[in-house]
Amino acid sequence: MEKVRISKLMAERGMCSRREADSYIERGWVKVDGVVATLGERATASQTITLDKNVASQQSARVTILINKPMAYVSGQAEDGYTPAVALITAANRSRTDRSPLRFDRNQLRGLAVAGRLDIDSTGLLVLTQDGRVARTLIGEDSEVEKEYLVRVQGKLRPGGLELLNEGLSLDGKRLKRAQVQWQNDDQLRFVLREGKKRQIRRMCELVGLTVLGLKRVRIGQVMLADLPVGQWRYLAAHERF
Template identity: 30%
Template structure:
């Protein structure tokens, strides 16, 4: 660990407790996160329940949210036994313009997490949902959510090269020369872009497919070729195409996750 870097709270707790006991599958976690991943309580609610003394681990009350646990730990919440082992779950959500992909919105419009929870059934509200990547406040379209942080890392890693297809309405009428510059790659302030797929759908509409995901990349690329973005929509990630109405969601099947995202769910 780098000099001066603070030790994570979960690691401090694990060290104080001597670490988690080995689990049959060799995997361990910390209590509040494990409850959120298993769909028992979202992490903030789980932390509150733990501190209030409502959670037992292996027969004793546990008040430390970062206490180490594993899939074989015997956990009770409000006296009810809960299983920590869980499968990977992935949701497709059609993000509307307005909400941000953050935990809170200082402007008061709202977050995508609030919008998602408002339409989820009760049996999915106990999960801690992580967004796989981000979309700008004014960008609409396909946004994935999961309870499995491994998928977040897979979907956002620069090494994965997972494709994302966008449709942009732009200023002006991009010609073949501008589209070819997008295909070849551009030099932006944070370095050259990877080659992209670009084609015209209408005089002022460009389809752009990227295999990287830098901050405001689509907007910056189109501005660099002289056609600033007026409206932006993401319609596909990997082999998954958006197929639900704005503000709606559906759960992906395991085969969709494997084939569309190149990720092996548990």
């Protein structure tokens, strides 16, 4: 049976990210079949990997934050003339409806990664997390987590366009995963995707004769945007799972 790096196996099993796995291995917090692992060590898929209790303590301290991103904010790093969404995470911007017992601390901003970007002209649910397990669940190569969008459009839909949006389009020479697309009303479509190519929905719409006027992400997996106010944020609750 082929052996692969332990950090890769740990990431595939959803235990943590590969970077986190290497950190845990360096600290002696990972065992393979009961033996402390070493950095760079390989194992087979059938072997048992266990984590020290220190890992659980560290992981539980990591936060995941949900933002209702407004237009004109970039999801990731600051760009010339534009503000990153992480700048919205302040004590004053925390939603009053957030019932999490967590207290805001600026240390929670360290290592926050965007798990599924929204372009600058899009709004809605944006996830930033310190937890590699969450990031992998949402944006890992094998992620199947649904993302739901409400998309306001204009233009004339080409014949068979709705069918093409659901299962017949390719971008960058690669066939897209099957989508769920339906009309919500005369000028708004509902998209449910299981992937997130750059400006995917806008490009899909262009291929069938439509121009996107507004795009809002309202759900990621089982987590809803709901009544989170624009420009505000809350913690992912302990009971919530994507």
